[in-house]
Amino acid sequence: MTAIKLAYRNLIGAGLRTWLNVIVLSFSFVMIIWMKGMLDGWDRQARIDSIEWETGGGQYWHENYDPYDPFTFEDSHAPLTPEQENLWQKGKLVPVLITRGTIYPGGRMQNIVIKGIDVNQKLLSIPTARLDTSVYGIPAVVGSNMAQNSRLKKGDRVVVRWRDANGTFDADEVVITGIFNTTVPSIDAGQIWIPLKDLQRMTLLENEATLLVRDNTEAPMPAFAGWKFMEQDELLKDIETIIKSKTAGTSVFYMILLLLALLVIFDTQVLSVFRRQKEIGTYVAMGMTKKEVVTLFTVEGGMHAVLAVVVGAVYGIPLFIQQSTQGISFGLSGQDIGITMAETLYPLYSMELVISTIFIIVVATTFVSFIPARKISGMNPTEAIKGKIQ
Amino acid sequence: MTNNENQAIIALEHVVKRFPSGKTWFTALKDINLTLGRGEFAGLVGPSGSGKTTLLNLVGSLDSASEGRVDVLGMDVGKMNAKKSATLRKKHLGFIFQTYNLMPVYTVYENVEFPLLLLKEKAGKRRKAVMEALEWLGIESKAKSKPARLSGGECQRVAIARAMVKKPEIVLADEPTANLDAENSHHILQTMEQLNRELGTTFLFATHDEKVIKYLKRKIRLFDGKVAADEIIQS
Numbered sequence: 001m002t003a004i005k006l007a008y009r010n011l012i013g014a015g016l017r018t019w020l021n022v023i024v025l026s027f028s029f030v031m032i033i034w035m036k037g038m039l040d041g042w043d044r045q046a047r048i049d050s051i052e053w054e055t056g057g058g059q060y061w062h063e064n065y066d067p068y069d070p071f072t073f074e075d076s077h078a079p080l081t082p083e084q085e086n087l088w089q090k091g092k093l094v095p096v097l098i099t100r101g102t103i104y105p106g107g108r109m110q111n112i113v114i115k116g117i118d119v120n121q122k123l124l125s126i127p128t129a130r131l132d133t134s135v136y137g138i139p140a141v142v143g144s145n146m147a148q149n150s151r152l153k154k155g156d157r158v159v160v161r162w163r164d165a166n167g168t169f170d171a172d173e174v175v176i177t178g179i180f181n182t183t184v185p186s187i188d189a190g191q192i193w194i195p196l197k198d199l200q201r202m203t204l205l206e207n208e209a210t211l212l213v214r215d216n217t218e219a220p221m222p223a224f225a226g227w228k229f230m231e232q233d234e235l236l237k238d239i240e241t242i243i244k245s246k247t248a249g250t251s252v253f254y255m256i257l258l259l260l261a262l263l264v265i266f267d268t269q270v271l272s273v274f275r276r277q278k279e280i281g282t283y284v285a286m287g288m289t290k291k292e293v294v295t296l297f298t299v300e301g302g303m304h305a306v307l308a309v310v311v312g313a314v315y316g317i318p319l320f321i322q323q324s325t326q327g328i329s330f331g332l333s334g335q336d337i338g339i340t341m342a343e344t345l346y347p348l349y350s351m352e353l354v355i356s357t358i359f360i361i362v363v364a365t366t367f368v369s370f371i372p373a374r375k376i377s378g379m380n381p382t383e384a385i386k387g388k389i390q
Numbered sequence: 391m392t393n394n395e396n397q398a399i400i401a402l403e404h405v406v407k408r409f410p411s412g413k414t415w416f417t418a419l420k421d422i423n424l425t426l427g428r429g430e431f432a433g434l435v436g437p438s439g440s441g442k443t444t445l446l447n448l449v450g451s452l453d454s455a456s457e458g459r460v461d462v463l464g465m466d467v468g469k470m471n472a473k474k475s476a477t478l479r480k481k482h483l484g485f486i487f488q489t490y491n492l493m494p495v496y497t498v499y500e501n502v503e504f505p506l507l508l509l510k511e512k513a514g515k516r517r518k519a520v521m522e523a524l525e526w527l528g529i530e531s532k533a534k535s536k537p538a539r540l541s542g543g544e545c546q547r548v549a550i551a552r553a554m555v556k557k558p559e560i561v562l563a564d565e566p567t568a569n570l571d572a573e574n575s576h577h578i579l580q581t582m583e584q585l586n587r588e589l590g591t592t593f594l595f596a597t598h599d600e601k602v603i604k605y606l607k608r609k610i611r612l613f614d615g616k617v618a619a620d621e622i623i624q625s
C-alpha cells in the first residue's frame with residue numbers, strides 16, 4: 001500500500017514528464033483497441049454478410065460438388081426430391097444449380113460460372129427480384145466486382161455459351177438486369193446469376209440443383225441421401241481465413257506500437273534509476289530496504305499504464321462510442337486492398353478486447369519497469385546517497 | 391557523565407574498515423574504539439580523508455565493518471540482515487546530508503512527511519508531527535513549496551525537519567553546513583542544539599567546519615583512520 005501511495009505521489013510530483021509518458025502509452029492503448037475493434041467489426045460484418053448472401057444456415061451439397069474444382073460441376077447435380085421441393089416452397093431451402101460457361105463481353109472471351117437461383121427466393125440477399133423475366137433473352141444479375149472486371153453495365157447484352165447435360169455446346173444472349181454490391185467475393189467474382197428455371201432448361205437438367213441453401217435458423221432439417229450437409233461454421237471458415245491473413249499485417253503493426261510504448265517506459269525507467277540515485281540512497285537511509293525501493297520503482301512504472309488507462313478512457317470512450325454507432329466510412333473500393341470491405345464499417349469494441357488489452361499493457365509495462373529497477377539492488381547505498389555511481 | 395557505559399547508545403569496538411583499492415586494500419578505519427551516550431552532541435572532526443563519513447556510515451548501518459563490532463541502541467549492527475537494519479534506520483535513526491538529499495518532486499510538507507509514511511503512521515498523527523517539525527525549523531510558510539524553489543539554508547532546515555519528525559534516538563549529520571553561509575550555519579546549529587536539549591536526541595556530526603566545531607560538546611578527532619583525540623567540552 002505504501003508503495004502505491006508513494007509511487008502515485010512520485011508520478012504526480014514529476015508532473016509533465018509523467019504526463020508525456022502517460023499520453024504516449026494511452027495513445028498506444030487506444031490505437032490497439034481501435035484497430036483491433038475495427039478488425040473484429042470487420043470480421044463480424046463479414047460473417048454476417050456471408051450468412052446473408054451466401055451460406056444461409058448451412059448448405060446441402062451434391063456429394064460430388066467441390067467449389068474449388070469447376071470440372072466437378074458437370075457431375076454434381078441431382079433432381080430435387082418431393083421433400084426438398086416442399087421445403088423450397090415453404091422458403092426453408094433455396095436450390096442453386098451451377099455450371100461452367102463462357103461469356104464474350106466486348107468481343108473478349110471470359111470463362112465464368114453460371115449460377116441458377118429461384119427468382120422468388122427471399123432467403124439470400126442476392127437481388128433475384130431484379131431478374132426481370134420479361135426481357136428478351138436471359139436476365140442476369142452480377143456483382144459489382146464482376147461488372148467492373150468484365151465492363152458490364154445494366155442493360156448490356158452479352159453472348160453466353162455453355163454445355164448441356166449431353167455435352168453439347170449451345171449459346172444465347174443474357175441481359176444484365178441488375179448489378180449488386182456485396183462484400184462477399186465468392187458470389188461476385190467470375191460469375192453471373194440467372195433464373196434457376198432458365199439454367200435448368202439450358203442444361204437440360206429439369207428440376208435439378210447442385211446445392212441447397214437452408215434458412216438461418218435452428219429448426220431441425222432432415223438429411224438427404226446423396227447430399228452432404230455443410231455446417232455454417234465450416235462454410236465460414238474460408239472467409240475467416242482470408243480475414244486472418246489480411247489482418248496478420250495489422251497485428252505486426254500493433255505489436256510495433258506496443259513495443260514503442262514499452263520502449264518509452266523502459267527508457268524513462270532506465271533514466272530514473274540513474275538520475276534518481278541520490279533519491280534511492282536517501283530512501284535506503286530513511287529505512288527502506290532495497291527490495292522495497294525496487295518495488296516502488298516497478299510500481300511507479302506500472303502505474304504509468306494505470307494512468308494511461310484513465311487518460312485513454314477520456315478520449316477513447318467517446319471515440320469508440322461514436323465509431324461503433326456511426327461506423328467508419330471508407331472511400332476506397334474493395335479491390336484496392338484485395339478484399340471487399342463494406343463501405344461503412346462498424347467496429348466491434350468488446351469488453352473482452354478492452355480488458356485483455358489493458359491487462360497486457362499493464363503487465364508488460366510493469367515488467368519493463370522492473371528490469372531497470374532491478375539494478376537498484378546492486379547499488380551501494382553510501383555511494384548512491386552521494387549520487388556518484390556512473 | 392554522558393558517556394557512561396550503561397547509557398551507551400553507540401559503541402564501537404576494535405572497528406576496522408577496509409575498501410578494495412586496485413589489487414590491495416585501503417584501510418580507512420583502524421581499530422576504532424568509541425562510546426557515545428544518550429543525548430550527546432558530538433562530532434567527528436578531522437581532515438579530509440580521515441574516515442569521518444566512513445565511520446558515520448557504519449553507525450548508520452549503511453555499510454558494515456570489516457572487523458570489530460558496531461553496536462547501536464544495544465544491537466550489533468554487523469549481525470543484522472538488510473530488513474533489520476532498514477527497520478533500525480526507519481525507526482531510530484535520522485540522517486542529514488551535506489547535499490540535503492530532498493526528494494525533488496515532493497513539496498516541503500511531503501518531504502518531511504515521508505519518514506512517517508514509511509512508519510505507516512495515521513494521517514492525523516502525521517499532519518500534527520509534520521506541522522510541529524516545520525515549526526521547530528521555522529519553515530511552515532514553505533510547506534507547499536518544492537525544494538527547487540528554496541535556498542540552501544531552507545533546504546537544510548527541511549532536511550533537519552525530515553530527520554527530526556519521527557523523533558529518532560540518533561541523528562547522523564555528515565557535513566550539514568558545508569553548503570551554507572555563516573548565518574545559516576549558525577541558525578541551523580542553534581536549532582539542532584535546541585532539539586538536542588529539548589528532545590534529548592543524540593547527535594553525531596562529521597565535519598571539518600569550524601562553525602560546527604564551536605557548537606560541539608564533544609570533539610572526536612580522527613586522523614588517518616584512528617581516533618587521535620577525544621575531548622569533552624564542559625559548558
Ligand SMILES: Nc1ncnc2c1ncn2[C@@H]1O[C@H](COP(=O)(O)OP(=O)(O)OP(=O)(O)O)[C@@H](O)[C@H]1O
Pocket residue numbers: 409410411416417418436437438439440441442443444445596598
Ligand atoms: N567506497 C570506497 N572505496 C574506496 N575507498 C574509499 C571508499 N569510501 C571511502 N574511501 C576512502 O576512505 C578514506 C576515508 O574516507 P571518508 O569519506 O570517510 O573521509 P572523510 O573523513 O569523510 O573525508 P571528507 O572530509 O573529505 O568527507 C578516504 O581516503 C577515501 O578515499
Ligand SMILES: [Mg+2]
Pocket residue numbers: 442443444564596
Ligand atoms: Mg566525508
